[in-house]
Amino acid sequence: MAFHLIRTMADSNSISVSAIIFNNGRLADELKNAGVDVTVFEESRYSFPVLVYKVFRKLRSKKIDLIHSHRQKENILALIVSVLLRNTGLVSTLHGMPENPSTKLTIHSIIRKLNFFLLSRFFSCTVAVSNDIRDILINRGFSKRKIITIHNGIPLPSFDTDSKKDTSRSFTIGTAGRLVPVKDFGLFIDIAFFLRNHQNIHFLLAGDGPLEQDLRCKVSELGLNNFSFSGKIDDMNLFYKQIDIFMNTSIHEGIPMTILEAMSRGIPVIAPCVGGLPEIIENGVDGFLIQKRNLMHYAGKSMLLSNDLAVYQIMAQAAQEKIKKRFSVSIMTQSYIGVYLEISGCSKSIIR
Known part of the structure; x- marks a missing residue:
């Protein structure tokens, strides 16, 4: 989902997009091949404070209006960097709810609760990929004004598809x-x-x-x-x-x-x-x-x-x-761009 969204936005004239990725793998390679401005900071090489510092230095050199983050660690990092950049707009996408969340107090449960708290209090908008997730967040105390549902979208196949496969096989x-x-x-x-x-x-x-x-x-x-x-x-x-x-x-x-x-x-x-x-x-x-x-x-x-x-x-x-x-990627992308522009006051520079 992230690749399709970033690539499609990069092709748009509405905003400029840069991506910061913490693993030099397939996503980074695909975005680079698509001509997207990509910076990779290998998280396995740096402590969390060092990652914060590196991201802050990178973004300080750009005129960034908004940061869009995914996942718990990235959300916390994005918030810290946003404060250092004097409150850049913040958006996060929640792709699903935790799998089998434990009621025991563990480091994972603490981080999970902290993530929800930060999203609900300090982020400009949390995007839920389904109304079901949106309703769960509202029941957990999120403001309805700060949650929006944007369904995932995909590129439509560029080839003809048969409505029935080869009947000669099983x-x-x-x-x-x-x-x-x-x-x-x-x-x-x-x-x-x-x-x-x-x-x-x-x-x-x-x-x-x-x-x-x-x-x-x-x-x-x-x-x-x-x-x-x-x-x-x-x-x-x-x-x-x-x-x-x-x-x-x-x-x-x-x-x-x-x-x-x-x-x-x-x-x-x-x-x-x-x-x-x-x-x-x-x-x-x-x-x-x-x-x-x-x-x-x-x-x-x-x-x-x-x-x-x-x-x-x-x-x-x-x-x-x-x-x-x-559920096309173009519909999804236009919905996200609308959110970005509303939060950033119609400015045009987004970092993901």
């Missing part, structure tokens, strides 16, 4: 993401086990993470021949070309890019009715929402789409149209 249900507890890929495996006797249906899981070995062991113990792991995928286009349905089994979600990307390619989505997902999917029109993450309902909708080509094609086309009209 019908493939895919999912992708970090292999962590909140994604509950164990449920995805359970659905594959339930449909194991339907030989034309195959399941594909893309991604890596701390639960990878546990998930592989579960598939092996269940003896599933209809299930494959692809590991981490750098080119998601290749993944989407292999699947006919995208399935999400998460316990909670904001506005996941994978669902937007799948729908933009005419791939129907089956997902739980949680978090921000009902803001993307209209149940029965451009995808299916599963109440209470019910395994039987997941399986039933999978069978419906695999057996009824007419229903599949209608839903695939509706999904593509939804993304074009409501």
Whole structure:
């Protein structure tokens, strides 16, 4: 999301954009290749106070009107630098709520609470990627005036997409993401086990993470021949070309890019009715929402789409149209630019 937003804003005549990144990796390389002004400070090399000093020195040399930060550490750093720069405008985007927050007093819980406190008291605006997250923040004491919802957006595919894949191969249900507890890929495996006797249906899981070995062991113990792991995928286009349905089994979600990307390619989505997902999917029109993450309902909708080509094609086309009209990167970018200009009094220099 950050790459698409920064690149699109850099192409805009409305504002000038610079990016400061704390890891010299793929995001930094892609932004540099896109012609964006990028500065990298490797956080592994510097203490937090030194990072603050380096960012302050960098921004002091620029006429910055506003700082947009992401994540807890960056929010705290941005606030300190803003004060040193004599109260530059501050915006932060909240992409999701903490996963399984502990009630115990730990360093992580203290930082999390401090982050919410600083966002609510000192930031000009907090952007929630879904109305669900916005409502949670309001319930936590955030002012309605300082929160806005801007849905994630994606570049629309520049190639033609078929509303139905190659029928000469098996019908493939895919999912992708970090292999962590909140994604509950164990449920995805359970659905594959339930449909194991339907030989034309195959399941594909893309991604890596701390639960990878546990998930592989579960598939092996269940003896599933209809299930494959692809590991981490750098080119998601290749993944989407292999699947006919995208399935999400998460316990909670904001506005996941994978669902937007799948729908933009005419791939129907089956997902739980949680978090921000009902803001993307209209149940029965451009995808299916599963109440209470019910395994039987997941399986039933999978069978419906695999057996009824007419229903599949209608839903695939509706999904593509939804993304074009409501979740394009241009719509997202214009919304952010509007926020920036309002906060900074129509000035034109933004640092992210």
